[in-house]
Amino acid sequence: MTRFGISFDGFAPVRDAVAIAREAEAAGAASIWIADHLGYRDTIVTAAAIAAATERVRLVPTALSPYLRHPTPTAMALASIAEMAPERLEVAIGVGNPLFLQESGQAVVKPIAAIRDYVNALRALWSEQPVHLQGATFALAGAKLAFAAPYRIPIYLAPMKEQMLKLSGTLADGLVLSAGLTVQYVRQSLALAAGAAQAGNRELAELRRAAYIIFIVAEGSEADARLLARKKLAFLLRNRFLDDCIADSGLPIDQAGIIAAVSRRDLDAATALVPEEAVDAFTVTGNVQTCARRLREYVDAGVTETVLVTTGELADRRRSLAAAGEVVRRI
Numbered sequence: 001m002t003r004f005g006i007s008f009d010g011f012a013p014v015r016d017a018v019a020i021a022r023e024a025e026a027a028g029a030a031s032i033w034i035a036d037h038l039g040y041r042d043t044i045v046t047a048a049a050i051a052a053a054t055e056r057v058r059l060v061p062t063a064l065s066p067y068l069r070h071p072t073p074t075a076m077a078l079a080s081i082a083e084m085a086p087e088r089l090e091v092a093i094g095v096g097n098p099l100f101l102q103e104s105g106q107a108v109v110k111p112i113a114a115i116r117d118y119v120n121a122l123r124a125l126w127s128e129q130p131v132h133l134q135g136a137t138f139a140l141a142g143a144k145l146a147f148a149a150p151y152r153i154p155i156y157l158a159p160m161k162e163q164m165l166k167l168s169g170t171l172a173d174g175l176v177l178s179a180g181l182t183v184q185y186v187r188q189s190l191a192l193a194a195g196a197a198q199a200g201n202r203e204l205a206e207l208r209r210a211a212y213i214i215f216i217v218a219e220g221s222e223a224d225a226r227l228l229a230r231k232k233l234a235f236l237l238r239n240r241f242l243d244d245c246i247a248d249s250g251l252p253i254d255q256a257g258i259i260a261a262v263s264r265r266d267l268d269a270a271t272a273l274v275p276e277e278a279v280d281a282f283t284v285t286g287n288v289q290t291c292a293r294r295l296r297e298y299v300d301a302g303v304t305e306t307v308l309v310t311t312g313e314l315a316d317r318r319r320s321l322a323a324a325g326e327v328v329r330r331i
Contacts, residue, residue, distance in 0.1 A: 002305075003031075003304065003305045003306075004028075006021070006033070006307070006324070007034075007179075007212055007307050007308065007309040008020070008034045010036075011037075011040055012317075014045065017046055018049050020317060023318065024057065024321055025055070025057045027321055027325045028324075030057065031059070031060055031090075032057050033060045033092070034060065034061050034062065035062060038097070039100065043061040048084065051084045051085040059090070060090045060091060060092055061078070061091050061092070062092030062094070062156070063158035063176070064093055066095075066117070066135070067101055067106045067137055068104070068106065071121035075122050075145060076145060078091055079147065079148075079149040079153070082153055090156065090173075092158050092176050094158030095114070098240055099239070103263075112164065114136040114137050116167065116171060117138070118135065125143065126145070127148060128146075129144065130142045154208070156173060157171070158178070159175055161241060167196070169197035169202070170202075173208060174209065175209060176211065177189055177190075178241075179211075179213060179232075179283075182249050182281050182282060185245045185249075186211055186298060187301040187302060190302040193207065193209070194207065210304070211307060212307045213284050213295065214283035214309045215291065215320055216228050216311060217286075217327070228312045229285045230271050230276075230279060233274045233278055233282055233283065234270035234273070235262060237255055238263075238270070249281050251277055251281060254273045258273050284298075288330070308320070
């Protein structure tokens with residue numbers, strides 16, 4: 001059976017995330033991915049809470065940004081959770097959303113160097129040795145943890161553009177693609193990462209290939225499910241790094257208008273700019289049979305772990321989660 005994970009976006013209270021995480025583990029989820037969205041619930045705090053409440057699922061804070069989190073306290077926090085949940089803590093590193101970074105006074109400068117330096121810094125800090133490294137976004141002048149990470153913590157990258165996809169293939173243990181990508185764009189993205197991995201004499205099987213996928217199982221009104229999908233897409237498409245995927249889809253999506261609406265926190269206006277066709281192009285939404293068929297398309301494109309992004313109220317998320325196991329079994 002295809003391995004699947006569940007994503008948390010930080011929108012719901014931590015106690016709800018913990019409850020859903022327990023249900024996801026019971027439903028057969030292999031992993032819990034906790035998004036680091038600025039202004040919402042903290043990913044590391046949530047990961048620690050879920051670690052204490054579960055026994056088996058892998059925990060993946062994602063995507064921690066070198067523009068926001070200094071590597072020393074980040075390495076400390078992650079290694080501490082790894083002690084709580086042996087062999088279960090992993091992490092994804094990414095640039096972050098430019099809009100929210102700008103709101104916090106940060107600009108995306110030299111992202112390839114920033115990500116490479118950050119990954120190298122985390123790995124060095126976890127070795128319990130003094131680290132001297134002048135990074136693109138930080139400086140380490142002999143920084144040292146008083147304890148080593150209890151195991152080699154896997155690091156994913158969260159790439160969107162060509163050079164970052166290639167870096168994933170050469171530097172990281174794996175990659176996790178953004179939600180809101182078409183099947184064709186996923187296939188193209190994974191091919192770039194795989195090509196870089198093979199050029200570096202890595203076996204493709206060594207590269208973990210995950211992808212976030214907006215996942216809404218409709219019970220009753222499919223129109224309600226599709227509206228949930230459009231609302232989720234409206235928030236997601238605020239990320240200007242998705243411009244190539246939008247253009248590749250051929251759909252008439254006013255991304256500049258969506259970014260402007262989200263920046264003033266008018267999600268209804270942003271949702272109005274997401275056409276109905278985007279639900280079919282960018283999400284897995286519908287009944288169990290439809291969702292299984294669509295999810296199979298992403299697996300066939302090369303995804304080895306689907307990370308299901310449920311959305312809506314707690315009841316909506318639970319409904320999709322309850323159906324996830326059946327959907328995955330049909331793939």
